[in-house]
Amino acid sequence: MATVTLKGNKIETSGTLPKVGSKAPDFKLTNTDxxxxxxxxxxxxxxxxxxxxxxxxxxxxxxxxxxxxxxxQLENTKVLCISRDLPFAMGRFCGAEGLDNVISLSDYKDGSFGKAYGLDFTNGPLEALHSRCIVVVDENGTVSYTEQVSEIVDEPNYKAALDALMND
Incomplete structure (x- = not known):
């Protein structure tokens, strides 16, 4: 389990992110179709x-x-945006914003993704939702970078995630 904060208040997660160098857990998520x-x-x-x-x-x-x-601008790279939002909400947002370089996926059915990756909130006002994380997976399915943002309202370290891609 990991501890993060929401505006300074501690919230716990269901586990820890997969370790760098490990095989990324497979998942079943629902896209906007x-x-x-x-x-x-x-x-x-x-x-x-x-x-x-x-x-x-x-x-x-x-x-x-x-x-x-x-x-x-990335070659041979897919960006999967994952939450427990309904696929309809994800599709509406990306459609309204004209975002077509990311793939929206939802863990709404059974939450198995959040459990497999150890990132579900187990308490607090966002209980059962996913914590803010970045996981980079190489072409062979191996985790090459992870970040669990320690303060939920903060953005992830985009540069570090993108740099990890370049070093794969």
Whole structure:
């Protein structure tokens, strides 16, 4: 379990992120067309997992916009934006913003992604939502970088995640 804060108040997560060098856990998430997607669907590509509580908050929306902009310049890389938001909300947000370089995925059905990656909040006002994390996975499915943002309202370290891609 990890401890992060929401405006200074401690919140615990269900576990810890996968270790760098380990195989990334597979998952089943739902895209905006209500299709099931798994990590293996992106095999052979570098993958950034941009994980957050809800696209309906300012910081989460900013992370999706930022990675959308950066993704347009990355070769052989997919950016997966993952939350427990309904696929409809994710689709509406990306459509309204004109964001087409990221893939929105939802863990709304059973929360198995959050459990497998150890990042569900177990207490506090955001209980059951995902903590703000970045996980970078190389073409072979190995974790090459992780970040669990210690203060939920803060943005992730985009540069560090993008640098990890370049070093794969």
């Amino acid at each position: 209500l299709e099931t997607k798994s990590l293996s669907d992106f095999s052979g590509s570098k993958v950034i997992l941009n994980i957050f509580p809800s696209v309906d908050t300012g910081t989460c929306a900013t992370s999706v916009r930022t990675f959308n902009k950066e993704a347009s």
